[in-house]
Amino acid sequence: MDRKEFLKTSLTLGIGLPFLSVLLESCDSSVIEPLDIAPNFQGKVLIIGAGSAGMTAAYLLKQQNIDFEILEAASDFGGRMKRISDFADFPIDLGAEWIHTDPKILGEMLNDTSHQGKVETIVYNPKSVYNWNRDKLRKKNWSSAFYSEHKFKSTTWYGFFDTFVVPEIRDRMRLNTPVTAIDYSGEKIQVTTSQNELIEADKVIVTIPVKMLQLDSIAFTPALPQAKKEAIESIDMEYGIKVFIEFEEKFFPDMTLIGPFLQALGDNGRLYYDAAFRKDSEKNIMGLFAVGEGAEAFATMDSDQEVIDTILAQLDEVFDGKASEHYVKHITQNWSQEPYIQGSYALYFEGNRSEIQENLLSTLDEKIYFAGEAMSNYNQSTVHGAAETAYWAVQKIFEGQ
């Protein structure tokens, strides 16, 4: 049972509550075990995708002096990690934002006990929590006692990779290079890019979003086994959108949940939050985070203007017209319209979860490996979950599996 399932089940059944926080703390224990085995492999590894999983895999291969190359379809690395530095007086995560576990995971991801780097993270424990439901705004500050996570204080997930990972792998990373086909029928794997370039490798790690696998953006030869195809199809990667709005005044609480309270807390919720919470900022920045049903209405709108008009209208209703009155500017990140992402993250799995995960992670002929947040057993939908699967893929390669 992963952290989300555990929370849901415990809260639904009302059992285990006295020990819930202790157990949650134990959920924060080490996620990634150090990779300290000598590689039983020589050859070239091609990594498809430069998100968390792809870049972590590259970083680990670099540590062991294994020949590798990353092919990224988009014009920048990061995948679902993205930042904007000039919107406010602190960098903002347009994609992955929260650190959903103990922040020491950041060190674990780097697999280097002699690393001298330091990162400051905030304890994200919003104190003023409001719920807008049935045309009424109600205080739910008590809920602060049930929720606490972490965020970066003065950097972002993108910034973390940009500072500590990318400098090690940048010279082997090719942007604007979508992969269209992978032929693993021969001794060497042949990878074809959208420019019809043919690249050969001994191993390939596929880290593209599961939605792109569902859309057959890469043609595999031989075709993917039926069990793997079914596992890929069983994942629901829903709509996802983030919007950040600057206001002249701070009229909003740390967190505002829209809709029935418990439902708003769930995976399909719509959440407005103070994006500058505990950051060193003098700006009033509100964030909207919505996935699944909560995001669908926004993500399918025709224009950015329609999105912000709808949001301001809703906020005016909640905060007595103060949103339009104090609005300064906004930025929208619609992940469903990113051509090489097309959604948020793995939200639901239809069928036996462990069976699905096993099929997702299965290696093809000891040549093609899969990694990414959707492949993580217990930490799907997180950056560190994606990194965790990169460790698994690299470990399999090192072990000659």
Place this chain on the structure above:
Amino acid sequence: MRKALLLLLGGCLSLAGIAQQRIPINVSYYAPYLIQPGLKVSTDIYLTEMGQAEETSKLLFVSPQVGYFSQPNTSRNLLFQADMGIRFKKAERARYISPSVGLAYVRSTQILSNEVNLGSLESTPQTKIKSFFLPTLNLKMGREGTGRLGQYVNLFLGHQFSTEATNASFFGLELGLSFYL
């Protein structure tokens, strides 16, 4: 703070109007919001008998308490509390029930941020101390045998007030043992 507690305890004892045969020392698992782990130590001092009707004794009591609870990775809290209430107990029964009102002072050390060393994985927290007052309504239900050990559960509901922290409802339970001296 220790002086204040001693004064409070001394004041309570001086008010005690009846000779107390058995002084309980209560030790409980204290769980604000049901999920925050904590520990509380308290005693009950009986002040006066409120009258006896249908073999039910009614004792006015005060209960000085010291507690600790935490929200893991988020805050550590010291609590000093005094409750006043009436203890209802039938003569032939071991069970009792004690509704009471309480007032607590909570000193909360809140972790605002952490500096993480990426090599050693050591984390250095930056904290800030905030205080709040906490009036509560309590309902304690217990069992007091003739031996030296009793058990109780206490449900509480209150509201935390502070000028330096966000006000919020406060509720939870205690599961405790009473050791009778």
